[in-house]
Amino acid sequence: MPSLGRPSSFTHEVVFRRCPDCQEHNIVREDDFVCAFCGSDLPAAWNVDPTT
Template structure:
């Protein structure tokens, strides 16, 4: 996928099935890139695609990585995260991701299977991934806020 190319819009379980069967066996062993656009629609792209390219450069309601498995003759979500350094979505974006997955009829877990906590440092403005509850900037040592603040409007 080249920058500027959008991910494939998924309007139904059939769309997801059609997209997945186009993937190679090797691709199916890894999660894919996904975004939920401002229209609430799920978009999928191969794993090494940038989330911003998957979204066609637009803002999103959610983004991360997603993996599927075949169960009882249909595809279901095996794993899903908010891991996107392009958008740094809050874990609260799960509600929008779940709504988009439900809209296309995909079985899914009850929450992200892997949550990433992103924060922007108020001192140096760098984006951080908070590990093990340590809200300290890895770049300047400043304190990171406990509430999500990556969006400049936040």
């Protein structure tokens, strides 16, 4: 029985950013890099890695 290969990507990419002001995690929708919680600008670069 042949096996199915995994897809090269998902059908919809979800972009996450952490707000530098309130530290909340956000989902960026339609390239609108604005925090849904406090209204601050979100960074263009990934910043959701755990902090030490």
